[in-house]
Amino acid sequence: MSVSAITGLALLVLIAAAFYAGRARAVAVSGDKPVRLHSLPNYHGYFLAAWTAIPALAVVVIATIVERQLGMSAWTSAALTAVLSVLAGLAGLSLARRRINTGFRARNHVERLIDVVLLASSVIAILTTVGIVASLLFESLRFFEAIDWRIDRFLFGLHWSPQIAIRADQVGQSGAFGAVPLFAGTAMITLIAMIVAAPVGLFSAIYLSEYAGPTTRRIVKPLLEILAGIPTVVYGFFALLTIGPAIRGAAEWVGDLTGIVALQNAVTQSALSAGLVMGVMIIPFVSSLSDDVINAVPQSLRDGSYAMGATKSETVREVILPAALPGIVGALLLAVSRAVGETMIVVMAAGQGANLTGNPFESVTTITVQIVMLLTGDQEFDSPKTLSAFALGLVLFAFTLVLNVIALRVVQKYREKYD
Amino acid sequence: MTSADRQSAVQKRLLKRYRDEARFRAFGIAAIVFALAMLALLIGSIGSQAISAFTVNELTLRVELDAERVDPAGDRSPDSLRRGSYNGVLQDALRAEFPTVTEREDLRDLFGLYTPLVAARLLNQVADNPDLVGQTIDFTFPISDHADLYLKGQITGRESEVLAGGFTISRADGRATIISEAGVFAAVRDAVRADLDLRADAIEARAERYETRSEAAGDAARSEQSSQDAEAARQQAAALRALTRDDGGDLELTPQLPSRLVRIAGGFVSVDAISADGRSVSGRILVDGDADTAASAEVLTLSVPQADRRFSDAQIAWTEALQARGNVSEGFNTWLFTNADSREPELAGVLGAMIGTVLTIAVTMALAMPIGVFTAIYLEEFAPKNRLTDLIEVNINNLAAVPSIVFGLLGLAVFINTFGLPRSAPLVGGMVLALMTLPTIIISARAALKAVPPSIREAALGVGASKTQTVFHHVLPLSAPGILTGSIIGMAQAMGETAPLLMIGMVAFIADVPSLSLDGLTEPATVMPVQIFLWSDGAERAFEARTAAAIIVLLGLMITFNALAVFLRRRFETRW
Amino acid sequence: MSTVYHDTKIENAKVELDNVGVTYGSKTAVSGVALRIPDRSVTAFIGPSGCGKSTVLRTINRMNDTIDIARVSGSVKIDGEEINSKSVDPVVLRARVGMVFQKPNPFPKSIYDNVAYGPRIHGLASGKAELDAIVETSLKKAGLWNEVADRLDQPGTSLSGGQQQRLVIARAIAVSPEVILMDEPCSALDPIATAKIEELIDELRENYCIIIVTHSMAQAARVSQMTAFFHLGDLVEYGPTEAIFTNPRDQRTQDYITGRFG
Structure with a gap:
């Protein structure tokens, strides 16, 4: 099994543990009378799980992006990611755990988080469109630059043979992009x-x-x-x-x-x-x-x-x-x-x-x-x-x-x- | 206008109106018949092609695993075994079947009956069980694609006729002359002549067409060209007619004519001359026989001339001989399901592409289902009516109709070039397909959520549940079957998608089966539809049947998915 | 159940129904209906919803043919000719029996083309001038000519509800039918539009046999000379409108017109 798989499994276990820890903690602060809590014990569990998962996953994402720049060996970077993400998860867990008490509005926090996740999902549709438009436009502009902005020749040219342009001495010179x-x-x-x-x-x-x-x-x-x-x-x-x-x-x-x-x-x-x-x-x-x-x-x-x-x-x-x-x-x-x-x-x-x-x-x-x-x-x-x-x-x-x-x-x- | 006048006016037009009606109705029926006929043609043509790929002819040889050749170091270590000459061992086994084949060119033809790639299988077998070294084992492997196609009757038509009456065979310099005192070869001679006449007729008919075209042609150059063509055809036909003339000499069979092989005394002779009296034929010995006389002989007529096929008379004779000796058996083509892609059609399988599809669709499902369902929940249950929501709505409707190849361009520019994710990887393929299927899933999930009556929401809110609790405890479970059905249909769609995956490099030739694990997500892989695309382009004819077989497998997968969707819809359908 | 008939002499019966029944699949909508409907008069079918009055109306121009599961039994005669026989073509029959529906349903065409629709498909006009004349006469008979004469090329859907319904009546009379069936023609209209349609019905009575299905007893009393009361798929009572309203003989008719149910 690879390091990344072990990391993933470890984080899953940690998040599950955080959920049970949150629930247990809530029951404990209520003196075994969960009715006295503002929110059901499960919500305290979700709250803690979320606060463990978010920092840990953030570390993983940042590490994945950074490691490409640093050029570390694959094993070192994976191991480092594993350690850092687990640490971040634990930090989030212990900080959040302190907030649990009988009056704590865990449900409202969790629900707000759900709202954010739902909205974020919806925005992906927009991001996709933005991504399509941006990538097509950006690369097209580079193409138009390469053909000296003769967009007219691209749109109205009668001859299409892009192969010519691959010769090094002819890059950007060819008139063969008539579409x-x-x-x-x-x-x-x-x-x-x-x-x-x-x-x-x-x-x-x-x-x-x-x-x-x-x-x-x-x-x-x-x-x-x-x-x-x-x-x-x-x-x-x-x-x-x-x-x-x-x-x-x-x-x-x-x-x-x-x-x-x-x-x-x-x-x-x-x-x-x-x-x-x-x-x-x-x-x-x-x-x-x-x-x-x-x-x-x-x-x-x-x-x-x-x-x-x-x-x-x-x-x-x-x-x-x-x-x-x-x-x-x-x-x-x-x-x-x-x-x-x-x-x-x-x-x-x-x-x-x-x-x-x-x-x-x-x-x-x-x-x-x-x-x-x-x-x-x-x-x-x-x-x-x-x-x-x-x-x-x-x-x-x-x-x-x-x-x-x-x-x-x-x-x-x-x-x-x-x- | 009186009532009676009106009635007659109506009656007068009635016939024409009913003719129009019948014509219109016929158009409707014709349209449906056309669509269904195309469906039948599609399924029929692909299905009939595919059938032959589901069986394969396998060759079994007695292979002597000579210790010196397969284990040069003599220590049975994997290293030493890997340096052994397994192809040499296989070649020896085949030569042992046909000891008279010695010419280099003939040997190359003979070894063309299998692909050297199967030697790797033999190596693995020995490496797994080093005790085999020094033993003689039966080794079974798929026969070459051409031999397989020949045995399935797809290379040439094959007619067999048994002649009786007693024959004597004389051999010299690798040639044999077979003499029948009864003159039974006269029938063969007549058949060859008839064949020549038929060909000459066809060529003459072509010449006539050229001539008429030459007369009809408008410009001089084209007319000239056509008359030259006509002249050439006339000469060709005349040459053929000359062959058929009975001038007392031997009738010669060229490679441009259908081949005739004579199976006699356990051997094969390819006939190249028939005596005019029909008493003897002579030709090259392809497989040596074991006697100088025989009671009967079998004449095989192969309708496609040797010059027009890539499987020679000699190879056909060897294949026939091997089959007669019981070395060839036809069975279910397990290789198709246990191998990854290969350059050799007989070894090419869909397993690699199947696993690639599983990995890719797993990524698609993991991304598209939660994001799609969350988006649907947001838009249907939570979204305030504002410009952002409107924008998202319009966006989703338009994304649903964006050509799939554009998503491939997005994946190439963003995931691969900007984020630096690996090319050809199921991870990227899955992400691209997820973006592509999102609109489908969102639209169907919204429909499912909409179908839950407001009374359920009001009831939950009425007993003090929060909005979120109402949605996740009541609305979502009730709409789950609908959401699941829509998602499965979206997945089936993604499973058949090809174009965007070409953009992100999933067209590479991959001979290894990808690992079905997290690591497999970033390794190069291909998927079923892309495999179909690659094979459809394959130079070897045997790939045609395999392409069709892969299509049947893919359609089978998709039908399973859709059937699951139908089942879920039936099983959990709720009506309010 | 037997029907109560007031003894009125109907000499010029235009439409005769005998033992008419209609089933939808396994469900019986109406059964055993027998009626003699006089020409050049208005006959009203009244009764509570679902009593089968519209179903009976639709047997008179064989509109039930367009419903796959509907089966009609019994005899329907117009001018003594059986219309349910095989030799009668519903297309020809419907040129003799016009119909107006509950909701105004002008076609998505100009006012002119709406009215010209019937004459065109049946080939009743031999030229443009003749067709123009038919359109004008029909619109005049329907009392709509003055309102639309200057905008015949505008879509029929651009008219108001009451105008649309009169357009549909014009469309129906353009083929000079002998019988006009009206299926609650005013139920989607306001009182002023309703008054105009009722006026129109009264005028049309001079030339046509009109059968109207209505929910409103007041309307039946205002426009009709004969009234048939239906209840739960049966024809309960039939007779002159005045007699039915002033002197109902069946308990159910009495209950209905006095407002006990319906």
Whole structure:
């Protein structure tokens, strides 16, 4: 067992001991009549345990940070951390123990501590966002500095080949960071995915909520949910193994028959295969969001339409869809944001060539694929090649954020309308 | 408009309206059928691939653990044993099975029937039990991936036909001529000719397509190219037709044609010529037989030509011979579950990635569950309505939709580059996934807390409990099943996540099984989805099946988790 | 349980119900209802909540078809034609029998499109001019034209509650139905809006057979010529409104109209 494990165990034992010590002490000061205490004996126990744990853990955290700077041997630093943290725990324990008496408001102290812990937990969500924004911005600025602040060339350049920049004599000189092929590839795959997912998702939602009987619903809905639960890497493999070769085969066959060169040159890793499989992945997302939205349309509108002698499809097209439109638009925006940020399917199935092409049978690359390409494998962290991944990340984050904010607003407004 | 007029107007449109209705309904059904068909296709294609990876063919050899070779120092010490030549011992054992194989190239092919990495297993076996030195033992190990695929019928189609009528064999210079007085090889000859014709037909059809394309092509260059292609194809076809012509000479079999092996008198001959009268075939001896005459011969037709596969006729003959001698057995692929990753598919397993997943998810759970539940409690029960609370709320909703890869970038920039935590470690992976799953857990935990009716809170407050006591003694226990269900679903999600872990270097090739302990948290590891990603990229074809098998294992894990969630929800569901 | 019928001669029965029963799953909502409802008059269905009056109303345009678990038995005839038979298409039937609901439910469309909805789907207008005419007439009949003539392109939901309900009535009469069913049309409205709707009902009576379900006995007394009293899934008493209110023959009817329960 390592020193750190022993330290951890020792601290746990100490904290538990502090709890029992606090409880015993409280019972003792009350003269074995706990009713005379302001707070239950357990709270005195919690109080003491907290005052033991906090200093001890603080020491551990400080020691972990400091030891990196000092460069001590691993064993010495671990042993030192162990001794210091136990000492700090004991100090906290003995100081806090003196405060225990019959009138001591242990519960209020403990509850205040709980409040602080709860608030601190909530703040982590904000810290995460701050961390994302700060790290993306900081590294992106370093990237922009490395390309001499030619942000325009990054955003509007037509040529992407970051590999050039890794040569030492060319650092920061290369004009090969034009991200337009990436944006175009992302847009094409997203478009293909939405062409699949939007109608299929929407029509299945309509069928399930307006046409299907309870039995069909009970069977089909969980099956669609399975589609949503499959990891994206599995979809990627599916595209690589089944859909890619199938599309290529079909395209070559049609190409040979018709003599269309674009089809004859179809490749296995194509925008179409990645987009199609991504569309399948997004179907349950669109259908469950649309289902919620369609079900939120009040029954009275349906009744009104049926009472006029409308058929089901007329009711859906003329009344339900117009009523649900804002919600459906919101759902589709969320789906787009998901498609844009999806990584594994495109990494595995879309290829890597930064082609600026409108041909879905060719391989294209996307923002997420390039982030993965740039950051896997060995590379020093200061080259513009590596930093450009963060600039791409920033673009991705900003784009999806704007989409999400708009989508959530739209859906929110819609909900309020029928609540 | 009278009532009758109106009725007829309505009636007139009715047919068209019902056609629209039927079409609309068909669209709905088509959408669902499409989605479910894709699901079936996905499960079916991966499942059918995976099946073959769950079994493996193992080779058992009589291995003589010659003391001089496996224990150079002669003291049975681990040091000495480690310097022994275990691969040499294995090679000797295989040579003993095929004593006539002597050429260097042939030997290299022969030793290609297993990976030298299995020698390490033999070493460990001996090191564990030094008494084995000097003994002859049966050593079992997985046969090479190509041999395994061949035995599973995935390298080439294989047809077998037994010919009878009495044969005599004459051998010279490693070649054999098999003579059948009855001329039974005429059938083989005809089959080869038919095969050649078929190929020539196909090439001619291609040539025709090239020609039509050449005529249709708009620009001269492309037209020229197509007509050249057509010409080349015509010549190729003509060459094949020439072979089939019966000119009294031998019919030659090139490596570009399906191979034909003859199993006779316990040996194997690969046929490269058939006499025109069908009375004899001749070719290289792959496995030497034990007699000069035989009553029957078996002709194996391998549909994929030798030139198109990476497993030679000789290797096929040896594999067949070993199987006939009972040295090969097919069984459940335990290696897949007891090994970590390996460059050799037959030795690659998921154990390393499974333990990596367990370590990573443990960190995720330890961080995300308490933080998520505390946040939910704060927002649902304690938070005052102010701007900070609003900010947190908006934040959580947006974080839920941030692409997962962005969390990977955060982990790389903050945890690894700023805090200096180790790359590729489950600790960092777990932290990144925890941040990623937090919104899911918070949202589901809030829903669970919201479902507890206010009357319970009022009752607890009414008997004098503090706010904190009310929440922790009454509300939290009642909402626990819901919170747990949401958390488990979040964990299952994290378990399938790949992209953010690529960012923090969990894609390294790791051949050791990480230790399932605190120390394992900071050692390099990989996880199941990343392992799937790595294998899907593997150059060896045998990795395809293993990738599919790893997917089945991962899906199995996730289904278990989700089933647990469903069970908990059913078991503890409370309705108010 | 048998129904008490006041002996009134109904010669021009528009709607005839005979032994009508409705079940939801295993639960029986109403049973054994038999009624002859006269044309060009207002018939009120009254009774305490859950007595089945709305359920009976919904058998007349087969709205129960839209509920998966609902089963209707017995016979419902309009102009002597059985509407529950297989050969009758509910879509066609509902073009003859309009319905107005408790809560105003204008579609999320413009005022014009709301009224034009029925004529459009049924193909009743052969051109834009004809459709304009139908919309105008319907809105005029519903007493809404003066209020909305200059803003026909605004969404129907922008109107006030009472206006919305009159819009819905206009929408119903745009397909010139023969019967109009009203399911507590005023329960979501204030007294002034209610008065306008009641006035409207009284005017419409000249051309249509109107059946109204209401909670309010005062309303039934004000607008209807015939009244049917329902209780716990049974039709208890049916007769001229005046007779039912002044001289109820069944104890339960008496208790209800004198306010002992309900």
